[in-house]
Amino acid sequence: MSINATRIIRKRIIFKAELVLTSAAVFSNGDSDPIIDMMILRDSCEPQKALLPGSSLAGALRSYLKDITKDDTAIDKLFGCIGDEEVGEYFGQSRLLISDAVSREPIQAELRDGVRIDHATRTAADQAKYDLEVLPAGTCFSLELEFIVLEEVPTINLLPLVVQALHGLQTGQISLGMKKNRGLGQCSVKGWDIYEIDMTKPTEIFGWLERDDKNPIPTAAQHSNLYDYFGFQPADASRYPVTLTANFTFADDAMLIRSALQTNNLEDLINNPDDQTVSKKIPDPVHLQTRVDGTLQPVIPGTSWAGVLRHRALRILNTLKVATAEQQLDELFGFVIEQQAKAQASRIMIKDSIIQHPATEPLVQNRIAIDRFTGGAFDGALFSEMPVWKTDQTCVTLEISIKPPRPKKEAQQDQQKPEDTPQPDPKPTPKFNQAEVGLLLLLLKDLWTGDLAIGGTSSIGRGRLQGLEATLTVDGAEFCFKQATDGIGSLHITGTGKRDQLQMYVEAIGASS
Secondary structure, eight states: TTTOOOOOOOEEEEEEEEEEEESSSSOOOEEEEEEOOOOOBBBBSSSTTBOOOOHHHHHHHHHHHHHHOOHHHHHHHHBOOOOGGTOOOBBSSSSSSEEOEEEEEOOOEEEEEEEEEEETSSEOOOOOOOEEBBBBBTOOOEEEEEEEEOSSSSSOOHHHHHHHHHHHHHHTTOSSSGGGGGGOOOOOEOOEEEEEETTTTTHHHHHHOOOOOOSSEEEEOHHHHSHHHOOOOOOOOOSSSSEEEEEEEEEESSSBBBTTOTTTTTTHHHHHHOHHHHTTTSOBBOOOEEETTEEEEEOOOHHHHHHHHHHHHHHHHHHHTTTHEEEEEEHHEEEEETTTEEEEEEEEOOOEEEEEEESSOOOOEEEEEEEEETSEEEEEEEHHHEEEEEETEEEEEEEEOOOOOOOOOOOOOOOSTTSOOOOOOOOOOSSSOOOHHHHHHHHHHHHHOOOOOOOGGGSSOSSSSEEEOOOOETTEEEEEEEESSSSSSSEEEEEESOOHHHHHHHHHHHTTO
């Protein structure tokens, strides 16, 4: 298509749906105020409501299709790309129009703290403390997308790509916003209202032009499965060849991941900031909570899981004397080098974990700092904590997914080779890295046996877990682990995968350096 060509539109297909956040999410443009480092993006017309930009949704859909289809040409045609007109690579404007979405209800923001940990000292890095606003799970947005069918030669059917992308959004395979690989931005769609407008019929054109909230397009098809509606064969949409789901209980009595403002008295404190009786009810640190179905629930955020697992992974690789330990972890967990303006996204995705069936009665523990010189109480150092306490039914689920390794970019040396020299075919990128699976197994072992604690105050006996059952899937092969109740700590391993493969994955760690 030429850059000056006129697009002849034959048909418009409009998709409308309700998108529901299944986890907390951050949609932000980086703005801050004196209190909050990163604020939720708000609609300019209705500032009390959150805004989901169409550009964010378009980027997420495009990234998803690129991961699962590898068809860059078709994706560029669908989402638009300038390319190089001299070689005929101009694909025109996007054929998928995505509107900004506004939350249906006013914002009920949560505040989360974040900090970067120094791997050497295991303490907070200097000037690395931040906080951000997040939208709670259950927040709803009204989506509207419009796909344009053009009259062109040769005919290119991009509708299957649209269906594949929207199906991924509907089934929760696409995350939105910031920190997607750390558990935020999970979402799903319940069903679709589909409007097909024939742009060759004047009556349908006028109906499309005159539509508004009072006069919507009358003909809509409601369907929960887009593949069935359009008659397409479902495509393989496996984005994560390696997944791990593990259930734990508390090995210790309590866990504490600090969050000073996430308490049941937060609303009272905001409404009565000068009321001393309200402020006295709130302990100094409390365990982080998030809203689930409108109620506050204790949670282990994906950022806490990632920080603990990365630190222990580095220790494991150094113990095994893997020379490229830092490089391997940067490839898996991602990195940011601000001085060189370099960054790489994480390939490992770790979801937030809701702590199920904790103690319902809040228990505040008073503590005091001791002066090491006198051995007495340190002046002014009395404080109280409210961790989350366990019961016999307490359970927490860890969910980890790993994307395939990135293709290796080999250096181009065309100037050193004759043009008629045949070039070897590039090796296909493997679906998974065996050493990474082995490292994941060792991390699971440390969590399972209580050797790796989560959260703060681990030095006084908090944060250790005890494994109950886990399922590891590696390229379709399934390994199921279950803790026996025989009293001697036996572990049952079943599934479609061969047990010898587990040892092979662990041994691959040493061979990866």
